[in-house]
Amino acid sequence: MGLYLSALLQGLCFAGIAFGIYISMKIFNIPDITTDGSYTLGGVVTGIMLTHNQPGWMILLAVIGAGAVAGALTGIIHTKLKINALLAGILVMTALYSVNLTILGRSNLPLLSLPSLFSVLNVLTDPNQNSLIILSLFVAALTLxxxxxxxxxxxxxxxATGNSEQMVRALGVNTDRMKIIGLAIANALTALSGYLITQFQGFADISMGIGVVIIGLGSVIIAETLINWLQITSVWLSLVLVLAGAVIFQLVLAFTLDIGVNPNLLKMVTAMFVLIIVGLPRLTSSKA
Structure with missing residues (x-):
């Protein structure tokens, strides 16, 4: 049971990534690889500021600001320099590795002895259950x-910019500015996941963001499948399903470990799971 509770907590921590991918890929149709770097950036900034005993509100604002700047840079490179969005994200993600390593100053920073978001409120004696309350409140506020x-x-x-860019531009909306702001918001949300997971796990690591984009992508694909099956048009319900997708994704991985699959194969299982949830709807529709 403890394994599944931990998976639920991690799913809530990854809600920011899921929301960020939802904004970049489903609203703007931009495959943003900056995610890997901005997630680590959020964790690194959190770790360093915690070690310097900075107040919680300042850490939160710094993480949001850092993630937003990373996303805005990707947006500027894509819109102003007319570089492919995928390449723009890769360039910023690559540069962020050096930025993150410079900020962190080492490959790994332990934080277990430091106060964190999860030690602010002590409603229950069980630390995981206490963390569940805090994360639920945080993610609920973020979703709203x-x-x-x-x-x-x-x-x-x-x-509208994502649905019909030419029409929106004809109405006088600066679509380049919309994309830049949208990517800034998406990566600020991703950085928030780094902020949460760093405090939940008790360490910041320079390689923590490697492949993390697949988690957000898988969560959004699960949500998209549910949205299509249930024919949902409400923005609120769509966001709730994106959040549910992040939790389901982690619960599936927990189940994989629970049945005895080698942890070394977890990344491969993750890739196969995403492939299945991407491929099944397409196979079903083609047969129909």
Missing amino acids: LIGYLLKTDFGIAMR
Whole structure:
């Protein structure tokens, strides 16, 4: 049971990545690989500021700001220099490795002895159950904030930019600015996942972001499958399903470990799981 509770907690920590991928890929149709770097950036900034005893609100703002700057750089390279979005993300992600290593100053930074977000509130004696309450409140507030943003005029303009860029540009909307801001928001959310997971696991690591984009992608694909099956059009319900996708993804990995699969094969299992959830709907539709 403890394994599945840990998976649930990790799924909630990865909600930011899932929301970020949802914004970049499903709203703007941009495959943003900056995710790997901005996730680590969030963790690195969190770790360093915790070791310097900075207040929690300052750490949170610094993480959001750092992730937003990383995403904005990708957006600027893509829109202003007219470089392919995938390549722009790869360039920024590669540069962020050096930035993260410079900030961290080492490959791994332990944080177990330091106060964190999960030690602020002690409602229950069990640390995992206590973390569940804190994470649930944090992610619920984040979901409400994103849902509200996407329902505003600005959010509607963002969604319209992804659906029909030429039409939105004809209406006088600066689509380049929308993409830059959208990628900044997406990577700020991704950095928040790094902020959460670093404090949950008790360390920051320079390689923590390698392949993490597959987690967000898998979560969004699970959500998209559910959205299509249930024919959901509500933004709020879509976000809830994206969050559910992140949790389901982690629970599947936990089940894989629980049945005795070698942990060394976990990355391969992850790739196969994403392949299955991508391929099955396509195979079903082609047979129909």
